[in-house]
Amino acid sequence: MANYAIIVDLETTGLDSGRDQIIEIGAIKVDLDTGEVIDQFQTLTKPDDVYGFFDDEDEDIEDSDVEPDRLDPFIVELTGITDEMLEGAPSNPEAVEAFFQFAGDLQIWAYNAGFDSKFLNNHTEEHRPLKDVLALARRAFPELENHKLSTVAQQLNVSVEGAHRAIADCLITKEVLLRGIKYQIENPHPFHHGFKASDYLPKEEGIFFGKIIVFTGALVTMTRDGAATHASQFGFKIGSSVTKKTNYLVVGIQDLTTLAGHDKSTKQRKAEELIAEGVKIEILTENDFIKMCGIAT
Structure with missing residues (x-):
């Protein structure tokens, strides 16, 4: 089963998602096992109608009370994107919809995912959860002075040529992601192969919104990360431990060498204790x- 994922990067008019807008979306489809880029998506995108373009010969410009917004010179210098390049580009909602069509059902990664997520969610009902490469980098490389993409890339001897254009940043992020995953697999403690329950935000429109699901053991058809991504899409909050608030526990294959002589994990034993006390927790295979969430495998 192919282990594909999407890496996305946005260029914007500024840092405030409540005021600023997207000017470029770039994304790559990556095989996380081989590092191969399978496909890519890139589009410039024109901010909304407040961001106006006027021809020099436009007869109405002298009579207009609207002063057309222009890209900040700093943004132009940083990205190389100019006002002229955005003329005729699709709107932010059109570009975001096209990106999500490209991404399909694959998990989506971004560097400082909270930033990209806020801008994307301004223009879609999808509200897809994004996995954060920055969070992984912080856990994998805690000794760094800071965790800017350029700093982490430099530490890993990854070229930052072309940085601050979306596809180039995706390619840099890919290298950080792959090396971060490799590092954590080789150094699994105290990390669980990069899995952190709080990285997944439940989709409010999901049919299981308000419910808490916990995973224990290894899954066969998908990674724990993939399962948590699917679950959050259906509204589940991902729990890191079993409590009285837990609604479902998904039990995978247990590694007997880690169970200290028990035949069940601590999470499963805790769930069974709470069930015996009358707490309503459903234990799932x-x-x-898969059947509950209608996941295609």
Whole structure:
């Protein structure tokens, strides 16, 4: 089963998602096992109608009370994107919709994902969860002075040529992601192969919004990360431990060498204790989980 993921990067008019807008979206489809870029998506995107373009010969410009917005010179210098390049480009909602069509159902990664997520969510009902490469880099490389993309890339001897254009930043992020994943697989403690429950935000429109799901053991048809991504899409909050608030526990294959002589994980034993006390927790197999969420495998 191919282990594909999407890496996305945005260029924007500024840092405030409540005021600023997107000027470029770039994304790549990556095989996380081989590092191969399978496909890519790139579009410039014109901010909304407040951001106006006027021809020099436009007869109405002298009579207009609207002063057309222009890109900040700093943004032009940083990205190389000019006002003229955005003329005729699709709107932000059109560009975001096209990106999500490209991404399909694959998990989406971004560097400082909260930033990209806020801008994307301004123009879509999807509200897809984005996995954060920055969070992974912080956990994998805690000794760095800071965790800017350029700093981490430099530490890993990754070229930053072309930085601050969307596709170039995606390619840099890919290298950080792949090396971060490799590092954590080789150094699994105290990390669980990069899995952190709080990285996944439940989709409010999901049919299970308000419910908490917890995973234990290894899954066969998908990674824990993939399962959590799917679950959050359906509205689940991903729990890191079993409590009285837990609604579902998905039990995968247990590594007996880590169970200290028990035949069940701590999470499963805790769930069974709470069930015996009258707490309503449903224990699911991986197949139960797949059927419940209608996941295609």
